[in-house]
Amino acid sequence: xxxxxxxxxxxxxxxxxxxxxxxxxxxxxxxxxxxxxxxxxxxxxxxxxxxxxxxxxxxxxxxxxxxxxxxxxxxxxxxxxxxxxxxxxxxxxxxxxxxxxxxxxxxxxxxxxxxxxxxxxxxxxxxxxxxxxxxxxxxxxxxxxxxxxxxxxxxxxxxxxxxxxxxxxxxxxxxxxxxxxxxxxxxxxxxxxxxxxxxxxxxxxxxxxxxxxxxxxxxxxxxxxxxxxxxxxxxxxxxxxxxxxxxxxxxxxxxxxxxxxxxxxxxxxxxxxxxxxxxxxxxxxxxxxxxxxxxxxxxxxxxxxxxxxxxxxxxxxxxxxxxxxxxxxxxxxxxxxxxxxxxxxxxxxxxxxxxxxxxxxxxxxxxxxxxxxxxxxxxxxxxxxxxxx
Numbered sequence: 001x002x003x004x005x006x007x008x009x010x011x012x013x014x015x016x017x018x019x020x021x022x023x024x025x026x027x028x029x030x031x032x033x034x035x036x037x038x039x040x041x042x043x044x045x046x047x048x049x050x051x052x053x054x055x056x057x058x059x060x061x062x063x064x065x066x067x068x069x070x071x072x073x074x075x076x077x078x079x080x081x082x083x084x085x086x087x088x089x090x091x092x093x094x095x096x097x098x099x100x101x102x103x104x105x106x107x108x109x110x111x112x113x114x115x116x117x118x119x120x121x122x123x124x125x126x127x128x129x130x131x132x133x134x135x136x137x138x139x140x141x142x143x144x145x146x147x148x149x150x151x152x153x154x155x156x157x158x159x160x161x162x163x164x165x166x167x168x169x170x171x172x173x174x175x176x177x178x179x180x181x182x183x184x185x186x187x188x189x190x191x192x193x194x195x196x197x198x199x200x201x202x203x204x205x206x207x208x209x210x211x212x213x214x215x216x217x218x219x220x221x222x223x224x225x226x227x228x229x230x231x232x233x234x235x236x237x238x239x240x241x242x243x244x245x246x247x248x249x250x251x252x253x254x255x256x257x258x259x260x261x262x263x264x265x266x267x268x269x270x271x272x273x274x275x276x277x278x279x280x281x282x283x284x285x286x287x288x289x290x291x292x293x294x295x296x297x298x299x300x301x302x303x304x305x306x307x308x309x310x311x312x313x314x315x316x317x318x319x320x321x322x323x324x325x326x327x328x329x330x331x332x333x334x335x336x337x338x339x340x341x342x343x344x345x346x347x348x349x350x351x352x353x354x355x356x357x358x359x360x361x362x363x364x365x366x367x368x369x370x371x372x373x374x375x376x377x378x379x380x381x382x383x384x385x386x387x388x389x
Contacts, residue, residue: 039076042389045069045086053378054090056367058322060378064091079107098123098130114139129163149179153194166225168201171282186240192233196282199227229257230282244296252288254281260314279311286310301343309335318371331371338364347388357386 047067053060069086085101099122106115119134136157143150153175161167175194181187202225236250260283292305310333317327340362347355361384366377 040072040074042072043070044387045071045385047382047384049380049382051378051380053376054380056365056374056376056378058373058375060376061092063093065089066091079105081105095124095126098127111143112139112141129161131163132159132161134159145178147180149181151177153177166200166202169198170201171199172197188236188238190234190236190238192236194232196230196232197227198230198282200225226260228260228282230285231255231257246294248290248292250288250290250292252290254285254287254311256283256285256314279313283315284311284313286312296345299345301341301345303339303341303343305337305339307335307337307339309333309337311335316371318369319373321372329370331369331374333367333369333371333374335365335367337366350387353389355388357388359384 045067046069047065049065049067050062051065052062054063054065055061066089067086068089069084071082071084073080073082081104083101083103085099087097087099089097100120102117102119104115104117106117107113114137116137117135119136121131122128123131134157136155138153138155140154141152143152153173155173156170157173158170159168173194173196175192177190177192180189182189232252232254234250234252236248238246238248240246286309288307288309290305290307292303295302312333313331316331317325318329318331320326320329342360344358347357349355361380361382363380364378367374369375
């Protein structure tokens with residue numbers, strides 16, 4: 001255990017954390033490292049992806065994206081503790097490489113689960129404006145009500161952008177989900193709703209027009225960003241067709257409650273890991289439908305899905321072309337996604353000490369928008385490996 005302690009201690013000193021986050025991480029780790037009679041799991045992951053338009057741009061630029069991850073979890077009678085970190089490397093754009101990691105403390109039992117976590121993204125100097133620190137916590141309660149398996153969800157997150165302070169915010173989430181199964185027909189009905197409240201720390205922001213094209217990043221705001229109240233509701237039906245075949249359909253509605261007058265970002269290089277920044281789902285409204293089919297073949301699962309999303313962005317204007325921006329015309333998108341996955345259901349045993357899990361994924365995405373920079377399409381192919389000790 002001393003090697004793990006020394007490694008993480010050295011890692012924390014090398015990284016440029018905020019002082020408060022360093023203290024909280026160190027205190028949490030050394031409290032947990034002293035727990036006796038604990039079990040430890042370790043894992044090493046890697047993913048190799050070819051993507052012909054990873055930045056979701058009308059001007060495609062293919063890339064190979066590699067991610068390399070490490071993680072460990074500590075299990076004991078009271079709670080669990082874990083760390084996960086991944087380094088993302090872009091073959092054609094090494095200046096965009098970044099490291100993401102998360103450390104958490106949680107507890108699971110039959111009726112509820114809760115936890116807290118710290119998360120951080122760290123990029124190279126040219127893209128440090130996308131870096132953030134996040135502190136979050138959650139609590140979920142499960143219960144049965146009139147043969148409906150129900151759960152209540154709650155969460156709180158505070159996100160800090162060191163170089164984009166206008167984006168600093170906290171979000172409160174409350175939700176409910178009910179699941180009713182019918183064994184005689186192999187049918188499950190699921191309904192749920194989720195309320196999000198997002199508030200920004202900034203009080204005064206000046207509007208900034210697009211700068212030079214090569215900057216690739218445009219930041220807009222106004223003098224008084226307002227809190228956002230957002231409601232998501234969904235209905236899902238899952239049906240067993242044959243003994244090893246299942247299908248599901250889901251309809252989702254997203255609505256912004258009241259007026260929205262918040263800061264927003266726009267750009268031509270939003271990698272999928274940054275979609276929460278550039279296409280913040282709490283700032284969108286509209287409807288989505290999803291169709292999914294799963295087929296079991298021996299020890300493998302094949303899952304196909306088609307997703308159709310209609311989205312509007314009340315806090316964004318639109319690009320009338322690739323250079324000119326109209327503040328008065330709201331951005332509106334139609335997005336279609338096809339996904340196909342092959343998953344090995346049980347891991348490949350490596351001696352008596354490790355297990356290898358693997359999956360293959362293909363995704364096609366097409367986005368049609370009245371904002372020129374958001375008309376794009378792309379294909380991605382990926383192989384994911386996870387070695388668990």
